[in-house]
Amino acid sequence: MIISLLSTSHVLARATPGNFDLLVSHHSLPPPFLPVLLLEEIEGLIVVSLLSSCEMSTLSPSSPTIITLKPIEATPESFAPFGQVIPASSDRDRFGPQDAQLELHRGVPRLYIMKLEDRHLKFASITHHASVTQCLGSIGGDEWYLGIAKPSILKESEIGNEDGRKPIKALCGHYYIPPNPNEVCVFRFSGPKFVKLNVGTWHAGPLFKKRTMDFYNLELSDTNILDHTTHNFRKNDNVVFEIED
Structure with a gap:
């Protein structure tokens, strides 16, 4: 199983069971982003979308x-x-x-x-x-x-x-x-x-x-x-x- 952390559709991190490789640090994320995640499975991937405050307001x-x-x-x-x-x-x-x-x-x-x-x-x-x-x-x-x-x-x-x-x-x-x-x-x-x-x-x-x-x-x-x-x-x-x- 591959886990991808996404900002919209941007790959930020990748993981397999027991191993998590962060491709960007938390501090490199743009300021509007909040620690709010959308989680869904797409074609065998667990996709985690990181939402900005602007995106949250549109939900x-x-x-x-x-x-x-x-x-x-x-x-x-x-x-x-x-x-x-x-x-x-x-x-x-x-x-x-x-x-x-x-x-x-x-x-x-x-x-x-x-x-x-x-x-x-x-x-x-x-x-x-x-x-x-x-x-x-x-x-x-x-x-x-x-x-x-x-x-x-x-x-x-x-x-x-x-x-x-x-x-x-x-x-x-x-x-x-x-x-x-x-x-x-x-x-x-x-x-x-x-x-x-x-x-x-x-x-x-x-x-x-x-x-x-x-x-x-x-x-x-x-x-x-x-x-x-x-x-x-x-x-x-x-x-x-x-x-x-």
Whole structure:
């Protein structure tokens, strides 16, 4: 388990069980920051957000609005705006556009198995990766879910020309538009298939009904440390999502 201490999405500290490495001292934090933490688990990381007094004033005291979403069955066609769904195929098939079109050239690829527990069908935050096409799949083909929103990373030429929400600069350097709660959807994955998320696709999960599930995950070796931009719907929009299935 990796524990990341974040200021907004900035990595301040990292820890593993029995070991905690502080990357910045308390005295180097900006004066407005208070010892107030938001704690949540995102993709196997415990994410601790350090809130400033300004951010604290924006937290709504009212209960968040619950948005109930019905899942869409994930198929190559239904998931096309966000990435690819790759079903099982013959080992005689040649490589083609139906195969995962990967972007792994910005770092060292990492393929590993995640053991996840108690990932109930609800979420209040969503994450994207700006440097890699992440692939996820359940071992055994059991049913699971992902909250999804379209990529919103801005090119340099697009900064200042956006409509609606104000762009934010991520700590890894890129700019993005925060996801709109009204544009979030949920996909259900069933059977022997995996998903490839396009660069920048917002995702929450994997989520599932069982108590524990194992997933294989293909990303980069530093994705969870340096390329992990998260939007907190509860804090920023006062909404949370529940999956009805």
